[in-house]
Amino acid sequence: MVIVYQSHTGFTKEYAQMLGKAEKMKTYTLEEAERQLLSDAQVFYMGPLTAGHIGGLDRSMKRWKIQAVCGVGMSQPGEGTMASLRRSNYVGDAPLFYLQGGWAPKKVGWLKRRMVNMVTRSTRKALEAKGSARTPQEQAMLDMLLHGGSFVAFENLEPIRAWLKTRA
Known part of the structure; x- marks a missing residue:
């Protein structure tokens, strides 16, 4: 499995790189992944939240085998944040995570x-x-x-x- 991420202000990138290093997983920006990964790639997707929607998620869901998804936003983590994230983003059966960025x-x-x-x-x-x-x-x-x-x-x-x- 690889990590694919999109980041606008750097918080998602920071998390993706930390996770990749800790778990010895390759990390790709969404643009790099679109050029380099095959359609059967197993992906842990990470993206920034904009109005509750995880940026780049739809593109990634259509392209790869998404194993899990993580949204990165400003809100404090909690049940309300997770409920909103689930309502606003279709992830199928994939586990959904949330990280507070900044x-x-x-x-x-x-x-x-x-x-x-x-x-x-x-x-x-x-x-x-x-x-x-x-x-x-x-x-x-x-x-x-x-x-x-x-x-x-x-x-x-x-x-x-x-x-x-x-x-x-």
Whole structure:
């Protein structure tokens, strides 16, 4: 199995490369994979979330044998995030994972910055309203939404690594 990923701001790429190195799996960008992989390739697909949809997933599902899928987004992981991910992305019987990436406003155009600011406005307002009652996690989330930041961490890959071990 190989890892194929699409990344816009670098968070998915970072996770894909960490996972590839840890599990000794080859990693390809979606564009590289389209040029190099055969249609029977077994793929672990990773892509960034945009409005709940995993970028590049549809192209990959049509092209390769998708073994599992991982979306990378700004939201904190949890049941609500996973339920939304399942509703918005068809992955068949493939396991679905989610990793919290981050927000890099300087790496996207003004339109995407504006869209993200509109979508996250209520979250920002709710977190700001908590004032000193914010937890450290909530403060980190607010800082990321206001200024950008990353939640990429090797330990976040543990559920995926555990799943990969069951396939060995």
